[in-house]
């Protein structure tokens with residue numbers, strides 16, 4: 001590991017899927033403010049929708065998501081009813097029928113919903129919103145529990161993309177993370193989706209898992225490359241057992257140290273690139289024809305709560321407990337606890353718990369952070385001018401940037417900041433220089449590499 005990587009690898013920094021990041025949203029955010037933001041939306045501007053389904057059939061020990069075990073369907077059915085009511089509440093608060101370009105079902109495992117209930121949700125969404133002809137409809141799925149009926153329904157409902165958490169194929173690692181899922185099972189799920197007309201497939205892989213080696217992950221990547229998913233996300237396992245109690249099932253001493261994590265990430269990236277994938281940002285790879293690779297090439301890559309995206313929508317409406325959304329005016333996060341969320345919906349309230357109204361200073365810093373994370377470069381002076389600030393607006397950050405330059409992570413030339421090839425791995429650290437909220441907080445984040 002290089003000295004710059006070594007120095008910053010353990011920094012506790014956000015993933016920057018938003019700025020400010022969710023821990024800095026204000027608590028007890030008034031519902032009326034969000035209503036006001038929704039009422040101001042431009043009905044000609046396509047929006048995106050995110051629906052959160054926080055149920056799974058089994059608990060993975062590494063999980064950091066907000067999820068509940070669904071041993072019976074009753075609680076899931078109740079949740080679907082509330083989700084349907086929330087869709088109506090949100091649609092009623094908008095100034096008209098909004099066009100939709102992206103829809104994403106995330107979780108949890110959205111495919112725990114019955115095919116009939118998924119059909120009912122989609123019917124309502126198509127009644128209340130106008131999906132543009134080339135809209136992307138994506139759903140996260142679990143190959144271990146996916147039924148043929150569900151695959152057929154997802155195809156019939158017009159979904160265009162499905163994603164799987166593959167993580168790692170090595171049996172000892174799968175046992176240690178409580179997720180037994182052999183390669184044949186994943187390949188079979190993929191074949192079934194394609195036959196049903198869901199033509200795009202994403203895989204998620206994880207490095208830094210218990211007992212995992214660089215060799216294990218390289219073999220996993222080679223098996224994935226044979227299956228040819230359109231996109232692969234490669235995340236570092238974030239061990240935060242003080243937040244996710246299930247992670248206490250993973251012994252601290254089974255986890256690879258920083259140097260081994262970096263080796264694993266490098267081995268996986270090399271195998272993906274050798275397999276014909278294009279590297280995108282800090283943690284994504286895609287086949288060259290995939291929309292994410294095209295967006296990266298044309299400088300139109302973005303970041304939202306799902307990570308890297310080709311979706312340029314300014315408005316992302318989050319529906320369901322915990323979900324986070326944004327409008328041009330600011331961010332909101334729904335109530336996390338499903339009971340309290342359901343009660344708010346039943347009372348006819350938009351179930352927001354936290355939020356943040358964006359200032360012009362936030363907009364400038366959000367833009368700078370997004371371009372660092374997506375492009376690895378930014379003209380700081382030009383960005384300042386675009387948002388109505390002086391060329392030297394970043395003077396308070398110059399000392400930190402100079403240190404990163406001395407460490408070989410960035411080059412800063414007359415306000416043009418460029419991450420070095422090594423610095424790209426430290427994009428989150430470089431982005432954090434511009435995060436004024438982080439400086440004044442003691443929130444713990446996952447480590448940088």
Ligand code: SF4
Pocket residue numbers: 055056058059060062063064065067107108109142165
């Ligand atoms: S990792 Fe995914 S499938 Fe596993 S428990 Fe968490 S949300 Fe469910």
